[in-house]
Amino acid sequence: MRFVVDVNLSPEWAQLLTEQGHSAVHWRNVGAVDALDDDILIWAAEDDRTVFTADLDFGAAVATRGLKAPSVVQLRLDNTDPLVVGTSVLQSIAAAGEALVGGAILTIEPGQTRLRPGLGTIAIDG
Known part of the structure; x- marks a missing residue:
């Protein structure tokens, strides 16, 4: 998969994702840190990347606007340290796979992960 890691997360996420065979860039390496x-x-949509973030606004924008791209992985965790x-x-x-x-939204919370592919919500663990 291809990811763009939002500025609210450590660049270590891009490194970890890349080490696991994904294509990942941190936003600060491709755009202004104060970008909207x-x-x-x-x-992300133009570069066929999934937004990887701890900011719930991205998932909300995709869901409320009915966007078909990009997908969003949103971390709703107290600790977002990739080492932890x-x-x-x-x-x-x-x-979650393919x-x-x-326009899918993968929400990762303590003890629960939900995937919202276009329509509906699927619990994939927890």
């Missing part, structure tokens, strides 16, 4: 969420959404939660986050992404395309 819409600018990031547009760039990286393994479980990667497992959730792997479990369903994580076309």
Whole structure:
């Protein structure tokens, strides 16, 4: 999968995702750190990347606007350190698999992961 990691998360996420065979860039390496969420959404859609973030605004924008791209992985965790939660986050992404395309929203919370592919919500663990 291809990801753009939002500025509210450590660049270590891009490194971890890349080490696991994904294509990942941190937003600060491709755009202004004070860019609007819409600018990031547009760039991600044009570059066929999933937004990886701890900001719930991205998921809300995709859901309320009915966007078909980009997909969003949103972390709703107290601790977003990849050294602490990286393994479980990667497992959730792997479990979502190809369903994580076309405007899907993967929400990762303590003890629960939900995938919202266009229509409805699917619990994939927890």
